[in-house]
Amino acid sequence: MARRLPSQPPVLPGFSYVHILGSGGFADVFLYEQNMPRRQVAVKVMLSEVVNDQVRQMFQAEANLMAQLSAHPSILTVYEASVSADGRPYLVMELCSSSLSDRYRRERIPVPEVLRIAIKIGSAIETAHRAGVLHRDIKPSNILLTAYGHPVLSDFGIAATLTTQREEDSVGLSIPWSAPEVLLDETPGSIASEVWAFAATIYSLLAGRSPFEDPGGSNSSSDLMSRIARAKPQPIGRSDVPASLEALLKRGMSRRPEARPASIIEFIRELQTIEAELGVSQTPLEIAMDEWALGTVADLEDRTRLRPLPGARNSPSPRRRRRRDGAGEYAGIGTVREATPAPRRFSHSRPSPPQGGVQAVTWLLIASAVLVIGLGATALVVLWRASADEGIPVVTDISATQQDGSVEFSWPDPGLAEGDLYEIEVGGIRTATQSQPRFVVDTTPGDTVCLAVTVTRQGKPGEQSAEKCVDVADE
Numbered sequence: 445m446a447r448r449l450p451s452q453p454p455v456l457p458g459f460s461y462v463h464i465l466g467s468g469g470f471a472d473v474f475l476y477e478q479n480m481p482r483r484q485v486a487v488k489v490m491l492s493e494v495v496n497d498q499v500r501q502m503f504q505a506e507a508n509l510m511a512q513l514s515a516h517p518s519i520l521t522v523y524e525a526s527v528s529a530d531g532r533p534y535l536v537m538e539l540c541s542s543s544l545s546d547r548y549r550r551e552r553i554p555v556p557e558v559l560r561i562a563i564k565i566g567s568a569i570e571t572a573h574r575a576g577v578l579h580r581d582i583k584p585s586n587i588l589l590t591a592y593g594h595p596v597l598s599d600f601g602i603a604a605t606l607t608t609q610r611e612e613d614s615v616g617l618s619i620p621w622s623a624p625e626v627l628l629d630e631t632p633g634s635i636a637s638e639v640w641a642f643a644a645t646i647y648s649l650l651a652g653r654s655p656f657e658d659p660g661g662s663n664s665s666s667d668l669m670s671r672i673a674r675a676k677p678q679p680i681g682r683s684d685v686p687a688s689l690e691a692l693l694k695r696g697m698s699r700r701p702e703a704r705p706a707s708i709i710e711f712i713r714e715l716q717t718i719e720a721e722l723g724v725s726q727t728p729l730e731i732a733m734d735e736w737a738l739g740t741v742a743d744l745e746d747r748t749r750l751r752p753l754p755g756a757r758n759s760p761s762p763r764r765r766r767r768r769d770g771a772g773e774y775a776g777i778g779t780v781r782e783a784t785p786a787p788r789r790f791s792h793s794r795p796s797p798p799q800g801g802v803q804a805v806t807w808l809l810i811a812s813a814v815l816v817i818g819l820g821a822t823a824l825v826v827l828w829r830a831s832a833d834e835g836i837p838v839v840t841d842i843s844a845t846q847q848d849g850s851v852e853f854s855w856p857d858p859g860l861a862e863g864d865l866y867e868i869e870v871g872g873i874r875t876a877t878q879s880q881p882r883f884v885v886d887t888t889p890g891d892t893v894c895l896a897v898t899v900t901r902q903g904k905p906g907e908q909s910a911e912k913c914v915d916v917a918d919e
Contacts, residue, residue, distance in 0.1 A: 451491055454528035459487065459536075466542070470494050475539070478523075485523060489534040503533040509577055509600045510535070517730055518568040520588060520598040540588035540596060548584055548649045555684055556724045558649045561587065561595045563715050566642060567730040568597040570708040573635060574731070580633045582641035583621040584648050619665055620654030621645055624673045624699060636701035639711060643696025643704075650689075651680045655697060675699035675886070689718050691875045694886070703850060703884035710878060717877050836906030839866070839897040844914045851914050853895045854882040860899065867898040867905060891916040 453461045453474045462475040465486060476487045490503055507525035514521045521538040528534055544561075547553065565587055572579055579586075579600060586599045623640035625631050647655045655678075656671035657663050677697055680690055692714050698704050705711040712729060719726045837858035845852045860879075868876040868883050871894055876883065885893050894913040899906045 451489065453487075454489055454530055454532055454534065456487065456528060456534070459485070470499070476536075478536070484539050486537045486539045487534055488537060489528070490532050492530065492532055495532060500533060503535075506600050507533075507535055510537075513568075513572055513575060513577070513600075516568055516571050517594065518564045518596050519571070520596045537598075538590070538596075540590050540598070542585065542588055544587055544589055544595070544649075545585040549652050552652070552682065553649055555650070555682075555686075555689070556719070556722060558646065559689075559715055559719050559722075559724075560727045561649065562642075562646045563712050563719075563727040564595050564730060565597050565645075566708050566712040566715070569638060569642060570712065570729075570731055572600075573638070573708060578633045578635075578638060580638075581618055582638060582645055583618045584645055587645070619668050619672075620657060621648070622672070623701075624675060625701060627669050627672060634701070635707060636704055639696055639704045639708060640701075642708060642711060643693045647677065647680065647693050647697070650682060650685055673699075686718060686721060687873050688721060688875060689715075691870070691873065692718070695876065695884075698850075698884065698886055700850065700884065703852075703886065705876075705878070706880060714877055721874075835861075836901050836904070837864075837899050838907045839899060839909040842895065842897065842909060842912035844893075844895075844912055846914065846916065849888075850884050850886050851893050851916065852882060852884045853912060855897065855909075857881050858899065861901070863902065865900050867900050869896045869898070869908075870894070887916045889916055889918045 448467065450464045450467050450472045453464075453472075453476075455461075456476065458479050459476040460479065462477055462484070465473040465475050467473070471488050471490050474487045474489065476485055477483070478485050490499060504525075507522065510520065510522040511525070513519045520540060523536040523538070525533070525535050569579060569582065577600070579597065581599060582597075586597060588596050588598050590596060619627065621641045621644040623637035626633060626637050631637065644655050653659060654668075656668050658667070658671075661667070675697060677694060680693075692705075692711070696704050696711060705714065709729075709731070716726050837860065839855050839858050842853055842855045845854075865877050865879055866881065866883075867874060868878065870883075870885055877900070883895065883897075885895065887893055892913060892915050894911050896909050896911045898908040
């Protein structure tokens with residue numbers, strides 16, 4: 445079908461038209477120059493033939509949502525919204541590049557860069573969810589880049605609030621990144637379906653294609669929907685993608701919503717852990733917290749970072765430390781003790797001790813200080829190790845239940861403290877870090893699935909549980 449011609453750009457007070465940027469099903473996007481303050485902006489203008497009361501309401505909702513959320517550094521900024529003289533609603537937005545949407549299909553984007561983009565965009569999605577808003581169209585083409593290369597989430601045009609959505613709501617679909625329950629009209633959207641779309645988007649940035657796209661076969665809408673319903677994405681096909689990341693994305697696109705990470709923030713935490721596994725700098729979260737007034741900015745940023753797991757490779761080099769040997773640490777003591785004594789004012793003053801005696805006293809003090817500090821350091825190490833190892837609970841009594849195409853593992857809470865997490869290993873591969881005492885593994889008939897759980901406290905693992913294995917029955 446031939447593509448339509450762009451609509452006529454409207455005359456907007458205070459703006460000068462430059463050229464067309466792109467066209468969509470309901471709107472065109474034009475480049476304008478704002479007169480004051482002088483800057484280039486993107487203006488999204490609704491098509492006159494689709495403007496009706498419902499579309500006006502949707503457009504107004506998008507403007508209000510983006511205005512509410514666009515203070516977030518990873519959500520596209522909206523400067524203003526209004527209606528043109530010819531009756532078409534429009535949004536004036538920050539000018540950004542859509543180059544990422546083309547780049548991921550042309551070249552391999554490095555894994556650390558994809559993780560950085562994913563955590564920033566995930567922070568934006570989580571922020572929207574906390575405001576009661578579903579995006580409902582998460583995909584690579586809705587990730588734009590600012591002039592400084594910062595990724596931002598755009599196009600809340602079909603967003604819906606979590607509190608007012610109805611089952612009969614109609615919703616536009618981007619099929620390759622839509623969850624099966626959305627395609628089958630089981631739900632108009634949920635946090636679980638957003639987790640699916642988020643995982644599918646990350647997969648696409650790594651693989652150069654959507655998860656259920658067959659490079660050598662037919663990729664019609666019906667073909668894609670059929671493959672999505674089976675929820676068996678092909679391997680990404682990159683040797684530099686860690687097994688833990690591929691397992692996380694596969695779990696994010698599980699057919700059963702309850703088998704996916706429970707929220708975007710949980711998904712992001714696992715992405716940060718994978719960054720630690722790779723030995724790259726962890727990307728901080730960008731989420732407003734209720735505790736922001738209770739501590740410094742540095743304190744809050746530190747709370748958003750996960751500590752590298754033991755055995756992480758390519759760990760950053762430690763900062764250079766000052767000398768801690770005795771001579772460097774206590775040079776000042778010798779200087780003070782060996783200073784030239786003040787002149788004696790009275791003939792009856794007590795004579796000074798011999799110089800050799802002063803030196804002996806000085807070295808005795810130095811030796812004593814070194815001994816005391818050494819003993820103190822040893823005691824601190826012993827106490828630290830004892831406190832770190834004591835009290836980390838151990839998971840026991842893991843049970844497993846086979847269901848259609850999956851095995852659900854569960855275990856009783858061993859007594860987690862606030863901040864403790866479960867580290868999940870499936871088949872000897874660290875697969876997830878989570879707070880729920882249950883984990884679902886998608887299976888195929890004849891598989892043997894083994895799972896072990898370790899409780900981590902402040903990044904330090906405790907004792908691993910005994911491995912629980914299940915032989916999946918043949919159909």
